[in-house]
Amino acid sequence: MGMSSRGLGATSSRAVGASMAGSLSQEAAGRQPHAPRPHGRGPDPVAADDAACDGEPVNSPTPGHEGILVVDKPVGPTSFDVVHKLRRAMGTREIGHCGTLDPLASGVVVVCVGRYTRLVRFLTADDKRYRATVTLGCSTPSFDRETAPDAFGDVAAVDARRVLAALSVLERQTTQVPPLHSAVQKDGERLYQKARRGEVVDVAARDVMVRALRLVGLSSRADDGRAVVDVDVDLDVGKGYFVRAFARDLGAALGCPAHLSALRRTHSGAYGLDDAVPLDVARDPTQGPPALRRGPDAIRGLPRLALDAAAAQALRFGQRPTTTLPTVAHALATLGDELVAVVEIVDGHLRTVRGF
Template sequence: MPTPEPARDGLLLIDKPPGWTSHDVVAKARGLAGTRRVGHAGTLDPMATGVLVLGIGRATKLLTFLVGCAKSYAATIRLGATTVTDDAEGELTARTPVALAPGALAAAVAALTGDIEQVPSAVSAIKIDGQRAYARVRGGEAVALAARPVTISRFAVLAERAADLDGTPVLDIDVEVDVSSGTYVRALARDLGAALGVGGHLTALRRTHVGRFGLDQCAPLDDLVAGRATGRSLPVLGLDAAAHALAVRELSAAEARELTFGRRIPSAEPGRTEPVAALDPAGRLVAVLDESRPQARSRVVFVAANS
């Protein structure tokens, strides 16, 4: 069996299978890539599938910026039942027959669209005094997390299906949401059910986009494993792929040279707060810039001086 070459530095887009944690996928990718320097840009729960962005080698330095990208999901919410975890993996805690008044669902969805304050699920990965919230919950503690501002830029109901849960009439709704980083779709399902007075939880979740990285660019994990077994290279995107997820600045040759020497250059748009991918005339990612001040500084540089 041929031994594949170690993967180059860059981004690897995986369609995460169900039942795997994000850490499981990273561990597998380390073996496939032939390096320990692999990380991910945003956790997906084991039950969730879809876009998982991995960084390999120097691209791990990009992950802190990609984590902040907006994300899109396709999900199924069950109204009429609540669980400990706000999703289908948790113990059922209450059932309420669903018989919604006309327009009630649309009104509740509208109220949860836009800039809102969201209390994360108690079984989230948020740390409390150094320990993950989910670990405290599993240890029997009652966990109360503070609300945080998030943005739900789109919350679309695609379909509704009546269902029966052990004799209780419930309602399954298929939705698509576009959300800011840090939004918990499980919590959105919980809050929608609470607003309607019937409870709710998530039964399916698929991440369809991280920034502008979509499912059509992702490879199933099984395909990557099979390909490496036959000597194929991993379909790693170069560092310049960061331009698909971040704001972009095209540099002159002189500006690119200044950045490689660790010097500052004038900001193209002083005051903007988002990270900026700075590309040289050849399209190479030179650095990620902070342009919040008149002089832009490099948060990380990817091209060595004189290279």
């Protein structure tokens, strides 16, 4: 996506794109850099892993154990648990993940190995897709299954028409109040720490992006003798969106308590379940090397800029070749199938942001 890798070669080490016909897509040209933001309930493993890869002495990966690995995380482990298990299996600490996923959720976790850990902050995608099950008629303090039910309500009036109307309203939502049981910080402390002490906290709403909410299914059942309704929804949302808060808000819109009873991440940025391998397979040495993706085609979500040898050398020497291409926050500069650097294009010049 973004810059095409065909027809975009540089003409010299000092002039990149002087006679280029290629251009940035609107998506690539409009994308701005975002620093990793905590998600879930513990410290942000993305930043910790990135720091470990950049600062600590690390073992080199086993030959062939370098690239991008898309893991289908089961319910139970944290995202950092995934990294820890893979570090032990591959014999290297040079591994980091590209975005947290709560222990009670399953699905896509993108992992970088070896030199590809340099891409972690660029692949911490803004967009995520989920399949969620929201249970109406019963709520918990954390709005998921982590805590015991504390509120119950009648679901007799819930039907597909009312659910669709509520989803239509929530789809236009531009702000969201994070749940108290979350890693959002207030007064120098994470909210879940305050929640564990029973503190009542006024949590400010935050900007969110909702691309689409789609009703998948609606079913009634009994839970401990009480009638509940399970609502299955596909969510296409931006970074920092809390699906547990969505469950809370859906229940409020329908006039009954609710909580998130199941969550599966189907996509993280451009990587989906079709790309993923189960965690047990990824860490089992008897299965051979894991399904690592390498080279420019493995790196999705960054526009690509194809260089000639002179331009690639100029970047590696710290020079800033000129270009006629428009300003872009981040692009992947390549020389054939070789990774050169992540660059930014500003004022007609290329600048290395992260080299390989």
